[in-house]
Amino acid sequence: MSINGDALTHSPWGHCVHCGNGIGKTQFAMARQSNVVSFGKSSKSPDDQAYLTHHARSVRARFCSNECWEKGMGAVLEAEGLPASIADKRVLAGPIHPCVKCGTPVNLMKTHLAWVRYKYEMRTKGGAEVEHLDWLDVMGVECKPCNLAASLREKRHRRRATRAVSST
Numbered sequence: 001m002s003i004n005g006d007a008l009t010h011s012p013w014g015h016c017v018h019c020g021n022g023i024g025k026t027q028f029a030m031a032r033q034s035n036v037v038s039f040g041k042s043s044k045s046p047d048d049q050a051y052l053t054h055h056a057r058s059v060r061a062r063f064c065s066n067e068c069w070e071k072g073m074g075a076v077l078e079a080e081g082l083p084a085s086i087a088d089k090r091v092l093a094g095p096i097h098p099c100v101k102c103g104t105p106v107n108l109m110k111t112h113l114a115w116v117r118y119k120y121e122m123r124t125k126g127g128a129e130v131e132h133l134d135w136l137d138v139m140g141v142e143c144k145p146c147n148l149a150a151s152l153r154e155k156r157h158r159r160r161a162t163r164a165v166s167s168t
Helices: 066-079 084-088 144-166
Strands: 002-004 007-009 026-039 050-063 096-098 105-107 112-125 128-142
Touching (some): 050 066, 066 084, 066 112, 084 128, 128 144
Antiparallel strands (some): 002 007, 026 112, 096 105, 112 128
């Protein structure tokens, strides 16, 4: 639950990281996901030939609207150790693209980490709520050394937080 002016709001999909309002069925999100790009469709440009397969997604932030996305995304990216300037970027299909953190070339045709933004709508299917993807943009990709360093920092942070809670 969150406070929106004088009203207390509740949402089964969580709350906007920017304004705190409950999120409706249409959502904007930022996630870290594992991707592989393959090429195969006939087209003029590599971007139009590409097919993106994602293996795992970790949602980092949800926004209730495009306006909140625009206002709050820079701070969320910086908190993740990424430049705020990538909020409006779109990585084309490559097949090689520089790491958003260090510039090392990343082969998009091999499993790699990507920072994505997307819009989806929650729909009921067979009695369960499922995501229906409207659009998805890759804002940046990350090389393995930067990914491993970030994973180690996250694990250390979780351990410290667990110790702090258990010692109280």
